Amino acid sequence: MxxxxxxxxxxxxxxxxxxxxxxxxxxxxxxxxxxxxxxxxxxxxxxxxxxxxxxxxxxxNPSARRLRTGHSGLIGLAVPDLATPYFAELAQHVRAEAARLDLTVLIEETSGDATEELRLATGVGASLLDGVILSPLGVSPDELAAVANEFPLVLLGERSYARDQVGADHVLIDNVAAAREATAHLAALGRTRIAAIGVDRLASATSRQRLEGFQLALHEAGLTYDPRLAPAIEEFDRRNGLLAMRALAALPAGTRPDAVFCFSDLLAVGAQRALFEAGSHIPDDVAVASIDGSDEALYNTPSLTSVVPDKAAIASLAVKCLAGRVRSDAPLPFEVHTAPHWLHARESTNGGRQRLCP
The missing domain is CATH 1.10.260.40 (lambda repressor-like DNA-binding domains)
Structure with a gap:
């Protein structure tokens, strides 16, 4: 030199x-x-x-570690959008769990692009990775099935295929049950015209499952599903929540909702903004509930009633599954793990002012 x-x-x-x-x-x-x-x-x-x-x-020096142990100690976490509070918080839990297992996490953002998801699912472009935890959005089950056996892989999120179709471990929550509980909570408050914000035009697995739970709860409460109260959206973000709630608020008097279940916290935050603009009081005029359990729901005004997936459990299950597969010398059976969730009722349905308990 x-x-x-x-x-x-x-x-x-x-x-x-x-x-x-x-x-x-x-x-x-x-x-x-x-x-x-x-x-x-x-x-x-x-x-x-x-x-x-x-x-x-x-x-x-991960290369030296790989020569010594056969593994680099590096794993990947690939999620659609790190600006989404749910994925940002999940990434923190994954890093903490990985550290406990003597692993380091490389975090990638895919933007839901199928090509990028498939690249990461095969370890291409990151040759030192021992395996990847992937939250797929764009890649199809058939594409994942074609590569799952080539590289240690754990999938997160909704599953819309048979247990053995992909050939990878999967960690999720019961979305149907979660949506059902949130909607049942609104119905138990005496609300009879409950809207749904989150029916996306692409009919993603998340949207389909949460709509199923919403409709089940309506049926159990003796209420009828009204498609006019389920406007189509493009993305699970604040803007789409705002636009969908504006459309619902513009319905003729007597047909407007007295409650709304949003399929994500970000949609709910947008919906709450639209209700504020319309002069509606939450929850007196319209009660609001959602799914995600993010910090944004906790600190929003009014604080948002939300179904809280156990993100620490999701991260722990995913990292342990991946570490076990990486470190095992023998083939392991593929498993589907369902993490717990719970409903946290707050001001957007309970009313009043509650002391913040982070």
Missing amino acids: RRSTGEEVRPVAAVTLKDVAERAGVSIKTVSNVVRNAPRVSEATRKRVLKAVRELGYRP
């Missing part, structure tokens, strides 16, 4: 975990925990180790 002046220099020996440990006065295991951002290290120790890392110029 030569500098631009032509002066010859000798290569510098790679700094090891042992070097950092000796400089910081801690064990090699402690250095490893700090480098992986594991939660079980005191702040004072973390600062001391990071200071030694900077001073020595230490850089982790």
Whole structure:
């Protein structure tokens, strides 16, 4: 190696975990925990180790780890949109669970593009990854089935195919039951014209399952499903929630909803904005409930009644499934894991002012 002046220099020996440990006065295991951002290290120790890392110029070497163990310790998490609170919060849980298992997470955003999802599902472009946790949106089950056996893969989210069709572990919540519980909560308040915001034009698995749960709850409450109260949307975002609720608020008097179930927290936030613009009071005029259990629902005004998927459990199941498949020398049966969920009733259906309990 030569500098631009032509002066010859000798290569510098790679700094090891042992070097950092000796400089910081801690064990090699402690250095490893700090480098992986594991939660079980005191702040004072973390600062001391990071200071030694900077001073020595230490850089982790996943290639060396792969040569030593056969695995890099790197896994991927691929989600459609990191700007969506649900996926951002889920990513935090995945990182925390991975750290507990001595793994590092590379997070990718797919924008729901089928080609990008398929690329990540096969490990292409990230040769050091041991496996991937993927929340598919655009790629078809047949495309996933064609590559699932080539690379360790765990799928998140809705499942619209037979258990053995894809050949990958799957972690999800019961969307039908979740939507049913949210809608039943609205019906139990005495609301009789309950709208649904989330029937997307592409009829995604999420939309189909949550619509099914919505309709089941209506039937059980003795209410009739009215398609006029289920305007079609394009995306599960605030803008589409706003536009859909504006359309519902513009219906003739006597046909407008007195409650609305939104298929995501972001749709509900948009819907609440439209109700505010229309001068409607939540929940006196229109009660609002949704699914996601994001921090946005908690801190919104009024706070939003939402079905809360156990994101920590989803992350734990997904990471453990992937780690087990990566580290196993024998083929493992594919499994479908259903994480728990619960309804958290807040101001958007209960009324009044409730003290925030994060």
